[in-house]
Amino acid sequence: MPLEKPFLSLEEVAEVLGVNYQLIYKLVRSGELPAVRVGRVFRVATPDLHAYLEQSKTNRNPPETRCASCGKRYYSRLSVQQKCKVCDEPICNDCWTRKKIRTCEEHTDKKSEKKK
Ligand SMILES: [Zn+2]
Ligand SMILES: [Zn+2]
Numbered sequence: 001m002p003l004e005k006p007f008l009s010l011e012e013v014a015e016v017l018g019v020n021y022q023l024i025y026k027l028v029r030s031g032e033l034p035a036v037r038v039g040r041v042f043r044v045a046t047p048d049l050h051a052y053l054e055q056s057k058t059n060r061n062p063p064e065t066r067c068a069s070c071g072k073r074y075y076s077r078l079s080v081q082q083k084c085k086v087c088d089e090p091i092c093n094d095c096w097t098r099k100k101i102r103t104c105e106e107h108t109d110k111k112s113e114k115k116k
Pocket of ligand 1 (some may be wrong): 067068069070071072091092093094095096
């Protein structure tokens with residue numbers, strides 16, 4: 001029973017779930033399924049796989065997360081991984097990396113913004 005091993009290869013994960021390898025690879029690359037990189041291959045920790053399955057089971061309709069800066073709604077938590085430095089409100093990756101925003105709308109210092 002492969003699930004008793006501490007780590008599974010992506011092939012094994014695919015086999016256990018009865019899906020194809022490409023799908024698992026995509027999940028790992030997108031970060032949805034946590035995996036560790038060993039040299040050139042990925043390994044999925046069995047507890048992570050269980051956690052992923054558990055989460056997919058209970059979260060058929062995951063609650064949407066709203067970026068506290070731009071107000072955009074996201075259904076994947078992975079798109080909103082950052083937080084306002086003041087109040088911990090979620091900030092989307094787009095605001096964080098592209099616009100370099102570190103605080104929610106409320107806590108953004110308007111004076112530091114460029115005037116149009
Ligand atoms: Zn945003
Ligand atoms: Zn804030």
